[in-house]
Amino acid sequence: MIAMFRAVLYSQWKWSRLIVVLGTVAAFAIPLVSLQGAARADRGALQAPELLRAVQSWGTLYPLLATALGLLMAIAAWAPDHRGRHIHALTLPLERWRYVLLRFGAGLLLLAAPIGAVLVGSSLAVLTATLPPGLQAYPIALAVRFAFAVCVAYAVFFAVSAGTARTAGIILGAIAALILVQVVAGIANIDLDLLRGAQAVLLLGPGPLAVFAGRWMLVDV
Amino acid sequence: MTDAIHLERLHYRAGKHFEIANLDLHVPSGSIYGFLGPNGSGKTTTIRLILGLLRPLSGRVTVLGLPMPEQHAQVLGRVGYVPEQPHLDATLTVRELIDFQAAFYPRWDRARAEELAGRFELDGDHLFGRLSKGQKAKLMILLALAQCGDLLVLDEPTDGLDPVVRRDILSALVAYVSERGATIFISSHLVHELERVCDWIAVMDDGRLVTEAPMEKLKHGTKRLVVMDAPAEIVNPPFRVLTRESANGGGAGENWVVGDWEPGMTSYFDGVGASVRDVIDLDLEDGFVELLRSFRKVGTRR
Numbered sequence: 001m002i003a004m005f006r007a008v009l010y011s012q013w014k015w016s017r018l019i020v021v022l023g024t025v026a027a028f029a030i031p032l033v034s035l036q037g038a039a040r041a042d043r044g045a046l047q048a049p050e051l052l053r054a055v056q057s058w059g060t061l062y063p064l065l066a067t068a069l070g071l072l073m074a075i076a077a078w079a080p081d082h083r084g085r086h087i088h089a090l091t092l093p094l095e096r097w098r099y100v101l102l103r104f105g106a107g108l109l110l111l112a113a114p115i116g117a118v119l120v121g122s123s124l125a126v127l128t129a130t131l132p133p134g135l136q137a138y139p140i141a142l143a144v145r146f147a148f149a150v151c152v153a154y155a156v157f158f159a160v161s162a163g164t165a166r167t168a169g170i171i172l173g174a175i176a177a178l179i180l181v182q183v184v185a186g187i188a189n190i191d192l193d194l195l196r197g198a199q200a201v202l203l204l205g206p207g208p209l210a211v212f213a214g215r216w217m218l219v220d221v
Numbered sequence: 222m223t224d225a226i227h228l229e230r231l232h233y234r235a236g237k238h239f240e241i242a243n244l245d246l247h248v249p250s251g252s253i254y255g256f257l258g259p260n261g262s263g264k265t266t267t268i269r270l271i272l273g274l275l276r277p278l279s280g281r282v283t284v285l286g287l288p289m290p291e292q293h294a295q296v297l298g299r300v301g302y303v304p305e306q307p308h309l310d311a312t313l314t315v316r317e318l319i320d321f322q323a324a325f326y327p328r329w330d331r332a333r334a335e336e337l338a339g340r341f342e343l344d345g346d347h348l349f350g351r352l353s354k355g356q357k358a359k360l361m362i363l364l365a366l367a368q369c370g371d372l373l374v375l376d377e378p379t380d381g382l383d384p385v386v387r388r389d390i391l392s393a394l395v396a397y398v399s400e401r402g403a404t405i406f407i408s409s410h411l412v413h414e415l416e417r418v419c420d421w422i423a424v425m426d427d428g429r430l431v432t433e434a435p436m437e438k439l440k441h442g443t444k445r446l447v448v449m450d451a452p453a454e455i456v457n458p459p460f461r462v463l464t465r466e467s468a469n470g471g472g473a474g475e476n477w478v479v480g481d482w483e484p485g486m487t488s489y490f491d492g493v494g495a496s497v498r499d500v501i502d503l504d505l506e507d508g509f510v511e512l513l514r515s516f517r518k519v520g521t522r523r
Contacts, residue, residue: 003324004324006324007323010321011310084308087274087308088308091272091274091297091302091304093295093297093298
């Protein structure tokens with residue numbers, strides 16, 4: 001099984017190395033850039049709100065990066081199999097769930113690079129910055145949250161991407177139906193807010209996508 | 222002799238217009254079994270059912286003594302498969318594809334893979350997507366042979382290839398069988414190609430089995446007869462009448478194409494007041510065409 005995993009990992013690395021490298025560079029750079037200027041010697045307590053605003057606005061990039069990485073890695077994991085109509089994968093001598101697990105595991109392992117880059121980048125940014133009094137740095141918490149977000153995004157898109165075009169059609173159809181019902185309800189003056197409801201279910205705790213919502217702060221009070 | 226592949230009353234439907242109905246097939250172990258049929262006759266679908274890529278609606282598939290698709294992981298470890306279209310990833314090199322495949326097969330023979338790569342003149346650094354059609358076919362054969370399976374399932378492996386590549390591939394297959402005693406199940410619509418290597422033949426048309434017989438029986442038992450004064454109805458002939466039609470030029474002569482023919486059977490015609498003026502050998506292709514014509518007219522297995 002180790003040899004199989006190595007083979008799958010290598011092929012997946014070859015298909016997604018550009019995504020991994022660019023994602024890793026971005027994940028390393030965002031924390032450093034978000035704290036740029038925080039090391040200025042003349043920064044006093046009055047500059048803390050300004051710093052927090054900067055950190056918060058840069059912080060919106062973490063969930064976006066996590067989503068993009070999850071999406072692209074999931075697509076890369078299945079694209080060659082889709083192109084070959086899964087014939088090669090289905091004729092390999094192992095149970096199909098094992099093959100899916102190998103592909104999923106290989107993708108997760110490759111995503112460890114950008115996750116590690118967030119941790120290293122955040123730690124380095126904090127070490128080289130002089131924070132205003134009263135502010136704390138949370139590099140490990142940020143990296144752990146980024147790791148969760150990447151895993152959730154990868155898992156969701158991996159599941160969707162593993163399916164057939166029919167599966168994708170059903171998901172898109174469900175979303176389209178939701179929007180259509182909302183539009184019709186609006187025209188008919190019916191008090192129905194499905195989109196807000198869906199958003200609340202998905203994004204507010206303990207929703208499955210709650211990890212993406214809220215503020216992503218490397219530095220906070 | 223046990224069967225390497227055994228299909229029993231297999232039923233599968235794909236859409237509204239195509240179905241495989243009540244298919245029985247017995248591929249003896251150690252044989253080179255040719256699976257003939259025109260394009261769209263159901264050969265590839267049958268192969269996918271055999272390999273567990275598709276699930277039948279009913280019926281039973283047994284491969285190397287194990288039920289499919291239930292035991293597909295165990296079976297596929299002993300089966301080399303060459304699909305009709307190469308489905309490998311175009312962005313991997315020949316070497317990377319060989320290494321990938323080697324990781325999944327416990328009986329992978331690295332030395333054989335090297336030897337075949339040399340014999341087929343495959344450059345390990347070339348991307349699969351940049352290989353010629355012939356090189357791709359050779360690589361697929363290499364991957365199937367190096368895993369040292371007990372059964373090779375080849376779906377039109379030489380379709381569209383030049384004669385030199387075809388010969389290279391067929392000689393590699395024959396050498397493999399003689400060395401390992403493996404079974405080869407090879408589908409094709411190229412009759413002459415199968416005639417050279419196979420010892421069993423099955424013919425399929427429109428999702429149904431037309432015939433299944435040893436090559437010698439099919440080849441030497443199918444004849445064209447020129448029959449004089451043939452009666453309109455014949456009762457219980459010892460051979461199978463595939464087609465009968467008036468000979469060119471009219472008169473009392475008829476052309477018959479018969480199966481299961483043996484030399485002494487001309488005496489049957491004496492008993493019904495007819496005579497055989499000529500017995501003409503048919504090659505496999507002629508026999509195949511006559512079988513299909515007869516099958517399409519009557520619609521039953523021969």
